[in-house]
């Protein structure tokens with residue numbers, strides 16, 4: 001008997017209805033994340049990655065299957081989860097300072113003022129934004145704003161952190177820095193991370209596993225173990241022969257997915 005999964009998704013299905021049309025986005029998704037794992041999800045455009053994440057975050061009603069966070073069924077936004085979205089511009093409150101943005105979920109958690117201040121300071125320090133605590137989000141670059149969103153998630157101390165293409169809107173150099181930041185924070189905090197990206201290189205660089213999704217209606221095409229050394233480095237890791245092999249493998253799977261290939265019996 002294995003320990004309770006941090007996140008368990010079993011037979012998840014989601015069909016959108018409305019305006020007389022039905023879209024079967026997700027047919028049958030089953031996977032689990034053990035405590036402290038960092039797992040990436042890739043799949044063709046429209047495969048249902050965002051749908052999956054929104055169901056897991058309790059933001060979207062499912063039409064079938066079960067989702068458990070630390071053994072508890074997810075029926076609405078769960079207390080132990082934090083989400084970082086691609087659109088940092090819309091997820092931060094422009095009228096609040098960086099410090100207040102990071103603090104907000106801690107207020108909802110009912111922490112004392114002193115506790116909140118300590119956690120906000122530590123989180124801003126961990127993303128290198130201590131000096132920007134009193135700035136407003138619109139005074140910061142896109143990459144800095146996304147670091148605020150990460151600090152807010154980290155300060156909340158979630159058991160599972162969901163990230164939906166969080167770096168898609170920042171430049172390549174900033175993206176590399178943010179990838180390393182996520183790996184560092186993940187290793188230090190031991191948080192379980194589910195990271196959705198359309199970037200194959202990013203998925204292989206970040207993940208301990210990469211779940212490759214089929215095209216719609218979605219199932220898991222393959223669960224790829226990323227057996228790269230734990231210490232990752234933008235130059236050394238990305239130029240390693242094993243990285244190239246894994247990237248080619250995942251790339252090949254995505255091509256198959258686009259052609260409609262599905263695992264047997266799906």
Ligand SMILES: Nc1ncnc2c1ncn2[C@@H]1O[C@H](COP(=O)(O)OP(=O)(O)OP(=O)(O)O)[C@@H](O)[C@H]1O
Pocket residue numbers: 016017023024025043044045046047048049050051052198216
């Ligand atoms: N509110 C909705 N109503 C109807 N269909 C929807 C809705 N939201 C998403 N869909 C459909 O569900 C499918 C999956 O969409 P989703 O956004 O989850 O895919 P994705 O893998 O995140 O795509 P991308 O990689 O392009 O961001 C698509 O066919 C999409 O058109």
